[in-house]
Amino acid sequence: MGTLLRWLPPLLLAAALTYGFWAWIGRGIELPPAPDPKLACVSYTPFQGDQTPYDRTLVIPPEQIAADLDHLKPVTDCVRIYATDQGIDQTVPLAAERQMQVLLGIWIGSEPESYEPQIARAIELAREYPQAVKAIIVGNEVLLRGEQSGERLAELVTRVKAATGLPTTYADVWGFWQKAPQSLVDAVDFMTIHLLPYWEDDPKPAEEAIHHLDYVLETMQAQFPGKVLMVGETGWPSAGRAREDAVPSLVEQAKYLRLFMRDVAARGIDYNIIEAFDQPWKRHQEGAVGGYWGIFDGARMAKFDWFGPVSNHPDWQAKAGLAVAIGLVCLGIARFRNVTAGWRAAWLFSFLALAGGSAVALQLDRASLITVSGFDGAVETGLLLQSLLVLTLALRPMPTLGTAPLAAAVDWAAQARMPVPFVGLLRFAVFVGAATVALALAFDGRYRGFPLATYGLPAILFLVIQIRAGVFLKPSADPDLADGRLSRVFSAIFVGCGLYLLWAEGPKNLEALAFVAILALLTLNLAGAWRRDAAFAANGAATAPTG
Known part of the structure; x- marks a missing residue:
């Protein structure tokens, strides 16, 4: 009972802040x-x-x-x-x-x-x-x-x-x-x-x-x-x-x-x-x-009136409730078998869970706007599941990022070996998706949006996981350099596309700037592999035979 009571104050405050966030973005202008x-x-x-x-x-x-x-x-x-x-x-x-x-x-x-x-x-x-x-x-x-x-x-x-x-x-x-x-x-x-x-x-x-x-x-x-x-x-x-x-x-x-x-x-x-x-x-x-140029939506409902205040999220209360529910469910799944936590951990995970819930709610809102076909619906459903899995993983007591690098996911996909490198597959899916979107925006971006919540949440949470696992910006102990090669490819895409978007979209487009920041965070996620490559290269040079 004492442990559960330890979670109550931070969860209540996080819920109140979540409600306040949605009330602010949903306020009438x-x-x-x-x-x-x-x-x-x-x-x-x-x-x-x-x-x-x-x-x-x-x-x-x-x-x-x-x-x-x-x-x-x-x-x-x-x-x-x-x-x-x-x-x-x-x-x-x-x-x-x-x-x-x-x-x-x-x-x-x-x-x-x-x-x-x-x-x-x-x-x-x-x-x-x-x-x-x-x-x-x-x-x-x-x-x-x-x-x-x-x-x-x-x-x-x-x-x-x-x-x-x-x-x-x-x-x-x-x-x-x-x-x-x-x-x-x-x-x-x-x-x-x-x-x-x-x-x-x-x-x-x-x-x-x-x-x-x-x-x-x-x-x-x-x-x-x-x-x-x-x-x-x-x-x-x-x-x-x-x-x-x-x-x-x-x-x-x-x-x-x-x-x-x-x-x-x-x-x-x-x-x-x-x-x-x-x-x-x-x-x-x-x-x-x-x-979305109509004064009425597709269901023939008026989007706004012509005299009073207007809200970008007129249904913000429902979205706030959804955000809290998502955060609590992910936290409950992650901590189902181990609710023990110190005060610091309880506060950290409470705020992380409900902030992540708001991000997923925003992602769901965007998915409803851009989905046209059944294929679109399947893709957006997969991306929502991806965000939920990353959020749940980040809330676990003992994240194990270092045991499943990107290269392990590629090896598993090629050879179907067991056990399944779950975290590596999840990271690989995020990086492949983000790289695909970045390239699409760079080469054919006129009608494409910026999926900020879709990739902003994983970019931040994977950094959190790395920090908690003690591997952030540290060389990995894995001698397989394949992970470093993948890191170079993804980093080149993120940096190149980010620089192009800065030039093409200009400083006025805050959505583009936010997406460039997300690409920078994803690049930072890969820094440990780059440092490992450098460390192994230095060790190899020191021990290489001279003749």
Whole structure:
């Protein structure tokens, strides 16, 4: 009983600090309120769950679109659609029934046989429901994709306008409008420009992005005097990887949209927000960030309101409870057969367990955001199990890191020898995973996030294990130099990729800096093997025969 009571005070304090940590990161942030309870227009793509526009056999049922429009009616009277196939054309008559308007998009690709039916259908809809069609958008970012010339787009715009008599335009990123031929500028009734500060070459945080908006609008008005401008797409992602100091989050999304609405209201410029609902299929193209531009999530729940405080973790209380539960379960498993501990050990392991529980809870949160396919789910489940095993190992009374070096894991995998070098296999899995992620970020990092909790927890805990085992920064007694060769390979990857990320991401990206710090900790984990190699080399030179 005395031993159990020794654990109680540190566990209670650690739990209180865990609760305080989650309360802090989940606190509501005060933001400027939106000037109007209704949005001018929002981009609407009806795909849900596993539905994707790449499934050309898919036809969206009209009742699904009707339910979405009923959901959107309280927040906007206008939706922008991008195509007239796959059942999306039903948006127009369904919007007309609800006294809503549609920015009717025609998807223009490289092949006439794909876009000519869309043009024909759009003309039919515009003639049948003229009161519901606010304007027709002939092509979306076609110049950006390089699929048609500006002159050809001008011809299509002119043709659709003549057939419908409705306002007609073309939509693209503002920089491509600056390079567009005059024929296209003259053909449109107004210029629909896309402005996505998160994706700009020089990204800015949400509050500074509004200044960039002012710059773009003033630049475009100066270059095209007398031409009416509409912001056809703007928004901010609520999840995904940071780009410099442009950080996706619920708070930043709400902040940008509220500030944007105030800015355009003062200027009297029409606009469209991207987008109505999160689109999971976009994560296949753009990583996690692509799927989280909606003002509603995939379950059609509002992410935030437009006037009150906004939290990045509105469910922080549940996450705090999960973190405490994870920490206690790992501690219980690690100490099931030996709860004996001095005061110092009880305090150390209590705080380590619950801090590790918070890290795993954060990892679980990220896994839920980035998982798209069954394969993704299997990988993330394996990584969560890896973190739980490392945490449990670090909480054991007698860690035995030195008995299972990396080379032992490789030998076991090659020869399937017994006993299984469990710790070595676990370390090897962590290093292989971290090296794979580091290389992926270095060579193809635009859409990849930084798995901070996934590898930060093992990086710290393996150092703790080494310190407790008395092998940190000390040469190993194992004469097998294979472990040193593995250490050199992993160290070269971690150091090289870390230096590249520092250069490529810049000092403003705190997520990138944190991941570089994790790579440094993982490199430090390998320092003992390097020192052992040096020691063996020196001993070999001293005892080598001279002739």
